[in-house]
Structure formats: structure tokens, C-alpha cells
Amino acid sequence: MRFQDKVAMVTGAGGGLGNCVARRLAGEGALLGLTDLAGDTLAATAEEVRRVGGRCVQQVGDAADERTIGDLVAATVAAFGRIDVLCNIAGISPPIPIADMTRASFDRLMHTNCYAQLLAIQRIVPVMVATAGGGAIVNVSSVGALVALPRLTGYGASKAAVIGLTRGVAYEYAEQNIRCNAICPGGIETPMATEVVESFDDREAALERLTGRQLEKRFADPEEVASLIAYLASDEASFMNGAVVPVDGGHTAW
Numbered sequence: 001m002r003f004q005d006k007v008a009m010v011t012g013a014g015g016g017l018g019n020c021v022a023r024r025l026a027g028e029g030a031l032l033g034l035t036d037l038a039g040d041t042l043a044a045t046a047e048e049v050r051r052v053g054g055r056c057v058q059q060v061g062d063a064a065d066e067r068t069i070g071d072l073v074a075a076t077v078a079a080f081g082r083i084d085v086l087c088n089i090a091g092i093s094p095p096i097p098i099a100d101m102t103r104a105s106f107d108r109l110m111h112t113n114c115y116a117q118l119l120a121i122q123r124i125v126p127v128m129v130a131t132a133g134g135g136a137i138v139n140v141s142s143v144g145a146l147v148a149l150p151r152l153t154g155y156g157a158s159k160a161a162v163i164g165l166t167r168g169v170a171y172e173y174a175e176q177n178i179r180c181n182a183i184c185p186g187g188i189e190t191p192m193a194t195e196v197v198e199s200f201d202d203r204e205a206a207l208e209r210l211t212g213r214q215l216e217k218r219f220a221d222p223e224e225v226a227s228l229i230a231y232l233a234s235d236e237a238s239f240m241n242g243a244v245v246p247v248d249g250g251h252t253a254w
């Protein structure tokens, strides 16, 4: 029960990883503020959290929109009085070869994958400091920030930006008792990974290109990534700040 009496905000809570993190944190006692662009899957996550006795408020909307984050922060504080944890999980990974990348598709990747995290941090840090005396932020980057992945160069660039953001936030807010860490997952068994694999004609070849360098020849179960997020968000990780942690089945080991 590492999150007893604590309040966590989770973006991308309707997605495969976000759903898992929301259930994991609720299972350890956290009260939750959840958001996602997709109202149906967000509602499903909220329902699952409540079914196991958890409590949450939810806000549908674009995580890169001021109103979404502002409304969720207000609703979360109104319901639970504080915010201790932010999990920045919302993201997109449209598979686009470099030659086909447009200004608009590149901007959309940077906006959704990096700017949305910055915006949430800007809005939530003052609330964390005022209501909880500090807090912990976990930003989801990707192994694609560390190594090349097929058709995911724009995605990798946006996730590399998340690493720069994470270190800067850790540095700038350390004196306010804020810790900020990033994780770099390899392929996770979620709708996102399925979309990338299915963009290739040859599914087996795609899987080989995406996971062939992993020592674990499979996609991660979302639980295997959620457990790292929960650790970094908890007080157990009190000496971790500005870290960039791969959870990639050994993809970057050699």
C-alpha cells in the first residue's frame, strides 16, 4: 500500500499501459485523477478502478489542451484535496517513414508526446508543492528514444525530447521536493504496438525488426512496465531523480 492517502494523476489512462497503471496505483491505495482523449476506454478504466474499491475522477480531452489538464487538476483537488504523483503516459506512435514525414505529422508527434507532458508538469507542480509539499513525476519515454526503430523516427525524436524534459524538470524543481524520472519501455502488448506491427505487410518480419535485439523475444506485459512506474512514483524511489530507466527486455544491453 505504497500510495495510501496519496493522490495520483494519470494521463493516457484509457490506453493499455495507462489502464494497468491506474489499477496498480488504486490497488496500492491511491486516489486517482484520470484523463484520456478516448472517452470510452477512459470510462472503462474508471469503472475497473471503482469495481475493485478504488476512487477516481475523470476528464476526457486532449492532454495537450490547457482545459483538459486544468479541469482535471481542479476536479482532483476538489475531490481529494491534494496531488502527489503525476504519471505522463498519453502518447501516439503513428508509423511514418522519414521520407513521408510532414511538418504537420512531426508537430503532432512532438505536441502529443512531449508538449503534453510539459503542460501537465507546469500545471501540476505548483499544486503538488502547495497541497503535498512536493511530489513524484514519471514521464513515459521509449526505447525508441535510445535506438532506431523502423518507421518510428519521428516518434523516437519526440520521446528523446521527453528525456531532455525529464532531466530539466528534475534539475529545476529539486528544491521544491519534486522528483522527475523517465522510463524507456521496449515493445508492450497494447493497442499501440499492434498498430505499429500491422502497418507492415509481413507481421513476422516486423516483430523481428522491433524485438529482434531484445534478449526477451516478446512484447512486455503492461504489468511489467506498470511496476516500474509505481516504484518510481513511490517513496521507495526517494533517491531517484532525473533518471532515464530502460525497461526493454535487454534491447539496449548490447
Ligand SMILES: NC(=O)c1ccc[n+]([C@@H]2O[C@H](COP(=O)([O-])OP(=O)(O)OC[C@H]3O[C@@H](n4cnc5c(N)ncnc54)[C@H](O)[C@@H]3O)[C@@H](O)[C@H]2O)c1
Pocket: 011, 012, 013, 014, 015, 016, 017, 018, 035, 036, 037, 038, 041, 061, 062, 063, 064, 088, 089, 090, 091, 092, 093, 112, 140, 141, 142, 143, 184, 185, 186, 187, 188, 189, 190, 191, 192, 193
Ligand atoms: N506499446 C508500446 O510498445 C510502447 C513502447 C514504448 C513506449 N510506449 C509508450 O507508452 C505510453 C502508453 O502507450 P500504450 O502502449 O498504452 O498505447 P495505447 O495506444 O494503448 O495508449 C495510449 C493512450 O494515449 C491516449 N492519447 C493519445 N493521444 C492523446 C492526447 N492527445 N490526449 C490524451 N490522450 C491521448 C490514447 O487515447 C490511448 O488511450 C505511450 O506514451 C507510448 O508512447 C509504448
